[in-house]
Amino acid sequence: MNDLELDRLFFQMVIIFLTGCMSAVALWKSPRLANCVSHGLAAGGCALMFYLAGTVLAGGEAVLIFIGRWLHAGEVALRIDPLAAFFLLLLSVVGGAASIYAIGYTADHYSRRYAILPVLFNLFLLSTVFVFASSHAGAFLIAWELMTLTSLLLVVYEHEHAANVRAGFIYVVMTYTGTAFLMAGFFIMAAAAGDLSFEKFIAVSLTQPQRDLVFLLAFIGFGTKAGIIPLHVWLPKAHPAAPSHVSAILSGVMLKTAIYGMARFYLEFLGVGPTWWGVMVIGFGIVSALLGVLYALMETDIKRLLAYSSLENLGVVLLGVGAGMVFSSAGKPLLAGLAWAAALFHAFNHGIFKALLFLAAGAVVQATGTRDLEALGGLIRRMPYTAAAFFVGALAISSLPPLNGFISEWLTLQSLFFLPQALTGVSGKIAGALLFIALAMTAALVAACFVKVFGIAFLARARSRKAETAKEAPFTMTLPMLGLAGACLYFGLQPHSMLQAISRVLQPYIGIDTRGLFEVDRIGLMIQANHAEGVLSVTLLAGLLLIGCLAAAGLYYLRGKAVRVTAPIWACGRAATPRNQYSATGFSGPVRWSxxxxxxxxxxxxxxxxxxxxxxxxxxxxxxxxYIVDEAIYYPVQRWILRQARFMKRLQAGSVQLYVGYVLVVTIVVLAWSGRK
Amino acid sequence: MNVLTVLLLFTAFLITRVSNLRLAIQILIVQSLGVAVACVWSGLGSELMHTYIAAMLTVVIKAGMIPYALFRVAARLRNETENKPILSPNQTSLAAALLLAVAYGLVDQALPGLGRDALAGALSGFLIGLLIMITRRQAVLQIVGLIMMENGIYLLGLSMTRGLPLIIELGVFFDVMVAVIVLGILTFRLKLSFMTTDTTVLQKLKG
Amino acid sequence: MFELILTALAIPFVCGLAVLAIRRPAAAAWFNLCGSLLTSATLFWIVRRFVAQGPFHQGGFMLDALNVLFLLIVAVLSLTAALYSIPYMAHELRDGHLTEKMIPRYFFLFQFFVLTMILTLVMENLGLLWVAVEATTLVSALLVAFSLNRSSLEAAWKYVMVCSVGIAMALLGTILLYYAQVQAGYTDVQPLGWFALSENAFLFNPALVKLSAMFILIGYGTKAGLAPMHTWLPDAHSQAPTPVSGLLSGALLSVAMYAIARNLAVFNLLPTVGQVAGQLLVGFGLLSIGIAVPFLLLQHDIKRLLAYSSVENIGLIALGFGLGSPLGLYGALLHLINNAIGKSALFYVSGELVQQYRTKQILRIRGVIRVMPVFGGMLLALVLAVSGLPPFGTFLSKLTIIQAMFHDGWWQGLLALLLLAAVFAGMIYYTLKLLFGEPPANLKPLRLSPAVTVAVGLSLLLLVSTGFYVPVWLDALLRAAVVIVGGGGR
Structure with a gap:
């Protein structure tokens, strides 16, 4: 397919999203119609996007969508290269599922202001598309800020709860500050390149201190968006505050824009850097991963738990990114390719299963009216489809085979395993080894966490009246969930399709070599990276699992027939109530103590x-x-700023004489300054 | 010329010691007349017509209309005197002396080669006017300080370039006059609203 | 062209005097609007003619790309302010804050205020420019004191005192500039005339011009509200009647920046002076942004909040001017236009809130989005606009200025960005407080008068359109103005 058709396709997609906005505005008097039409169009736009991204990804060549002069900013281009297409693919899958889900989910929200919701949703998707498609710093920043703004408005959509507004405030201030760092990074490069277009940035020549600075600025800027600890404080507040279909995109896709940005900066603009860049990324990654999962495990609010778990997953992605950077600078392109591929694949997988979990959690919240795990229970009988979908998501996030989370986590582990090769010195080697252990521990804790969620929310008996009377969600909601669950399974069983596409994405970048990294063998996926050769056969694993299950079932039936005995539960002589059950807080007790x-x-x-x-x-x-980060950094800083502000406010004391005095003092100072030799 | 500079400085120092509003206005008249004489003086040497017009305007506006307006305001402010200035008269005089030194220093450094004393005198007149605005509480005294600043600037221009072009000069005079009228209205309103024209009570708006 | 300029000056003059004869407040307000419509139409016509014909100079007036840009601002803002005055004054009368007798006086001052601003912009002579700037102070001081209560008198007193001192500095600087001209031997040419200066200022004694530059920048900087001479600004802008607050923040500050830009164009002819003046402006700019931060983080008065945001934006513009590079100047000029439109509209919105809730206390204004949903949306959009976020024009202009900062090193730019982030934190914190929450029980959902909606909607429309597209003629104007300020002469 040639460029011309693709760019027409792109603009058709943009028009569909815009029509989605318009139609919601036009139909604001009948929310039901606005809901179906607008969200339907959003889903249609995502379908086009899927086709577009898939075509580019399969072709492996960048596609120029649009180029034109724009004010004084020079040539502005919209371009979809394989890297952008990869992330657009994720957006199309998650966005499409969320759009369809929204039709059923937001039916509960009908009110006078309802029309705003689909309008913002469409705009949010559209601005995210432009974040990936912009090939010019100015256009990128506009799209980036619009994405922040529309998501802010979605976060505060339910403004009746003061907590949501508070979350929105923290969110927007943090990201605005993060964007400030990004702008600085872009402009330092622009000052050297003389232009704002990404193409000029690729070959930009910076001094080493400038490169370090750009690296740090981009890391802080994108790190804020990715929610790496300690820049994460907005994330666990904002993600749960939004309506669930939006939370799914926030966690599933918007966080990945940060990974996209890092890939752009570190792979394309800056190229191979010194080792400490990668080490620093790894350091923040492992802290995010460990702390994120610990906080998730402690949480009893189901949506906030998922948000904390996003911290953990982004940490894992960063481990891959950092390892890739270390390998690049150590001159091991194959391993670098492996690590980057693991990072990108994990970003993709996390997008899918986290969206799935948020959608399922949204269904639960809508059915029961509460986000508190301690009030749920026994939902598997009343909401079987939701439970099944959540179960698949939980397995995937716990990186269990044969699901997609397993593959990417395994690849990350593999690449970390070789990390000591690239690090010099004893401490580096030990740290590399410890990292491996830490990641393994993280995975275990995640599994514990989701055993908790699934066990408490879906199994046993209902802990509240609302949980007792919950009803299964309508098919518009269950269908996208099951679809995403299917995607988890597909990418778990057939990872090579995506991995080979990723290796095409990565191949052009300096310091990376992915040729022949992932080969399909008869029994599964072959990984070949210098000394590291391995076979990862999910089909085999799945087969073994199946055999194990069949064996268990067979044994069960061979031993005899099951006898069902109905009797009251023994609870020390008292009548058993749902309060006697294991609680979420109790479940996490041992970890909390450790x-x-x-x-x-x-x-x-x-x-x-x-x-x-x-x-x-x-x-x-x-x-x-x-929360140690809040207490060690944010509260003191906030207190300090406010104390300084209170002090500074004395400048404006209200006296005319003082004000005239300022003018006199300024005059004298300026004269003295200008008179200096 | 030196006599006039001394006169200007003398009036400026005198105002630093005055607490009676009417007396301050009278001293201002003397100073403005001195400025007018200086204007004529600088015009004597040349055939520039406009210096005479400027001198006449100075007399009419700065020694006539403005003091008249100020007297009218002061007449309504019976019990208002500068009771506790922010710097006492002695301190203010000392500060004024200091500013005189600063003015000499500045002129020496930035504008060498002109009439040194005249320039320094004018500049210190400007600075002492500013000082009065900073250290006095009474609204009328602040207005007096403002006009002293204007006088200083005017003299400065006179001694450097024999005054600005006439059309600009006219504009400046017009502005000064309107400014005094506006300030007069405001002072009068202050008296009505606050029962005093002590401007240090104006500290409600802050932060 | 000359006749057109005279017409643009005569219309507000005549209307101002005529409105005094009208007794009925509503009639006076509509008459005022008609007058402003005529003035704005004339100004727009001037701009059109200018775009077609190019620079013009006759009889003490002149037009070049620089002042035409600012005429555009005055044209738009005087129109929206006149429009908003209608419902505002009616409401004030209903609430008994004003008497019927005061209304014609307000419109008289309003028209003369616009007159002085136009006068400032079209003056060819830098001395007369000074005269006109001082005149704007005096007329607007009476507007600030208009309601004659204690706080407005206090604000007006501080306004006149601080600004007069500042402006006196500017006069001193102007005299020094004249002296430099005389000293260089150009006594026979037009004294202090812009064309004369722009032709031969590069021959002046640099030391003298530098001294003059310091005084002029401090002087007009006081008028423009650059820290630390900005102290009068929050008082005056918060106490004036709200349509006037909009004009003060949007138009008058821009006019003061025009005075700076015009003088800067002279200084830039001497590279050494231009450099020092630029550094001073960058210093003032950074200080202005910085000083706004604490007052925006801890603020209780909605109009003061906006006033400090003006200090911040003017600081950003001063930064752009100070950088002196074409990019910075372009951004600064564009930001002037955007900020003027956004800030004035934001003042109108705040005025409406103050009247409906009968308080300026931010903490008492709650739940705007529930009482007036459309208006709440406009409020949020405008706050985002003045904070420099897309899709508004302010984002582009802010970005351009910041980008220009990074050409001479990174730390200043990063500092400005972080300060802007702190400013944004304060603005958005209080905006969210205003928008959401439980509105007071006695407040019924209100209908807005169409005049407000039109005035604010128009501004928003303009801002969004400049966010994506700057018309070719405006772009050409901006580029020409950049050349002028940058020291390219005419």
């Missing part, structure tokens, strides 16, 4: 001892953890 120095957990019990002096009667129990 990591008490990091989590700084506190508990508060109010006990009335009058009734029974031996046992006591617990009246209230409150368990909380303290």
């Amino acid at each position: 990591f008490r120095y990091v989590l700084r957990s506190q508990r508060q019990r109010i006990v009335d001892e009058n009734e029974n002096i031996y046992v006591g009667r617990k009246l209230a129990y409150h368990q909380s953890i303290r």
Whole structure:
């Protein structure tokens, strides 16, 4: 397919999204119609995007969509290269699922202001498309800010809850600040390149200190968007605040724009850097991964838990990115390719399964009216499809075969395994080895976390009346969830299709070689990177799993028939209530205790001892953890800024004489300054 | 010329010691008349007609209309005097002396080669006017300080370039006059609203 | 052309006097609007003619790309302010803040205020430019004090005092410039005339021009609200009647920046002076952005919040002027236009809120989005616009200025960006407080008068359109103005 048709396709997609906005505005009086038409169009736009991105990715060549002069900014180009196409593919899959899901999900939100929701949703998708497609710093920044703004408005859409508005505030201030760093990074390159177009940035010649500076600025800027610890504070607040179909895109795709940006900067603009770049990325990655999963494990709010788990996954992606950078600078292009491929694939997979989990959590929240795990339970019988979808998502995020999470996490582990080769010195080698262990531990903790969520929310008995009366979501919601679950399974069983596309994406960049990295063998995927050769056969694994399951079932049936006995549950002689069940807080207790120095957990019990002096009667129990990053950095900084502000405000004390005095002082100072030799 | 410079400086120092509003206005008249004489003086040597017009305008506006307007305002402010200035008269005089030194320093450094004393005198007149605005509470005294600044600037221009072109000069005079009228209205309104023209009560708006 | 300029000056003069004769407030307001419509139409016509014919100079007036840009600002803003004055004054009368007798006086001052601003812009002579700038101070001081209550008197007093001192500095600087001209031997040419200066200023004594530049920048900088001479600004802008606040923040500050730009064009003819003047402006600019931060982070008064945001934006513009590179100048001029439109509209919105909620306290204004949804949306959009976010023109102009900063090193640019982020934090914090939450129980959902909606909607439309597209003629004007300010002479 030639460029001409693709660019027409692109503009058709843009028009479809814009029509989605317009139609919602035009139909604002009948929300039901606005919902179906607008979200339907969004889904249609995503379908086109899927085709577009797939074509580019398969072709492996960049496609120029549009180029034109724009004010003083010079030539502005929209270009979809394989890297952008890869992320657009993710957006199309997640966005399409979320659009269809929204038709059922937002039917609950009908009100006078409803029309705003689909309008913003379409604009949000559109601006994200432009983030990936812009090949010019100015256009990129516009799209980037618009993406932030539309998502901010979606976060505060349910502004009746003060917490949502607060979350929106923190979100927008953090990202605005992050964007400031990005702008600085772009402009330093622009000053050297003389232009703002990405093409000029590729060959830009900077001094080493300037390159270091750009690296740091981009890391802070994109890191804020990616929510790496300690720049993450907005993420666990903002993601849960948005309506669930938006949360899915926020976590699934918008975080990945940061990975996209890092890939652009570190692969394309800056090229191979010194080792410490990669080491730094790895350091932040592992901290994010570990702390993220610990916080997720402690959480009882299902959506906030998922948001914290996003921190963990972005940490894992960063591990891959950092490892890739280390390998590049150590002159090991094949390993670099492996690490980058692992990072990109994990970013992709996380997008899919996290979106799936958010959508399923949204269905649960809508059915039960609560996000609190402690009030859920037993939903597997009342919401079987949602439960099935969530189960697949939970398996995928816990990186269990045969699902996609397993593949990318495994590849990341593989690349970390070779990290000591690229690091010099004893400490480097030890650190590399420890990293491997830390990642393995993270994976285990994730598994624990999702055992908790699935067990508490879907199994056992309902812990509240609302959970007892929950109903299955309509098919418009279950269908996209099951679709995403299918995607998890597909990329788990057939990873080579995507991995080979990723290797095509990575091949052109300096310091990376992906030729022959991933070959398909009869039994599965072959990985070949100098000394590291391996076979990863998911089909085999899946087959073994299947055999194991069949064997278990067979044994079960061979031993005899099951007998069903109905009897009350033994609860020390008292009638068993749902309150006797294991709780989410209780489940995470051992981990909380093990990591008490990091989590700084506190508990508060109010006990009335009058009734029974031996046992006591617990009246209230409150368990909380303290967030070390907030306490060590954000609160002191906030206090300091406000204290300084209060002090500075004395400048404007209200006295005319003082103000005239300022003018006099300024005059004298300026005269003295200008008179200096 | 030197006599006039001394007169200007003398009036400027005198105002630093005055707490009675009417007296300050009278001193201002003397100073403005001195400026007018200086204007004529500089015009004597040449055939420039416009210096005479400027001198006449100075007399009419700065020694006539403005003091008249100020007297009218002051007449309504019966019990207003500068009771506790922000710097006491002694301190203000000392500061004025300091500014005189600063003015000499500045002239020596930045504008060498002209009439040194005249320039320094004019500049210190400007600075002392500013000083009065900073250290006095009474609205009328602040206006007086402002006009002293204008006088200083005018003299400075006179001693450097024999005054600005007439059309600009006219504009400046017009502005000064309107400014005093506006300030007069405001002072009068201050008295009505706040029962005083002590401008240090104007500290409600801050932050 | 000359007649057109005279017409543009005569219309506000005549209307201002005529409006005094009208007794009925509503009639006076509509008459005022008609007058402003005529003035703006004339100004637009001037701009059109200019675009077609090019520079013009006759009888003390002149037009070049630089002042035509600012005429555009005055034309748009005087129109929206006149429009907004209609419902604003009616509401003030209904609430009993003003008496009927005061209304014609307001419109008289309004027209004369516009007159002085136009006068400032078309003056060819830098001395007369000074005279006109001082005149704007005096007329607007009476407007600031218009409601004659304690706080407005206080604000007006500070405004006149601080600005007069500042402006006196500018006069001193202008005299020094004249002296430099005389000293260089150009006594027979037009004294202080722009054309004379732009032709031979490069022959002046640099030391003298530098001294003059310092005084002029401090002087007009006071008028433009550059820190630390900005102290009068939040008082005056918050106490004036709101349509006038919009004009003060949008138009008058721009006019003061025009005075700076015009003088800067002379200084830039001498590279050494241009460099020092640029450094001073960059210093003032950074200081202005920085000083706005604490006051925006801790603020209780909605109009003061906007006033400090003006300080910040003017600081950004001063930065652009100070950089002196074509990119920086282009951004600064574009930002002037965008900021003028955005800030004035934001003031109109805030005025409407203050009238509906009967308080300026931010914490007492809650739930705007529930009481007036459309208006709340406009408020949010405008706050984002003045904070420099897309899809508004301010984003592009801000970006351009910042980009220009990175040409001479990175730390200043990064500092400005971080300060802007802090400013944004304050603005958005209070905006979210205004928009959301529970509105007071006694407040019913309100209908807005169409005049407000039109005035604000028009501004928003302009801002969004400049966010994506700058018309060819405007781009040409900006480029020509950049050459003028950059020291390219005529």
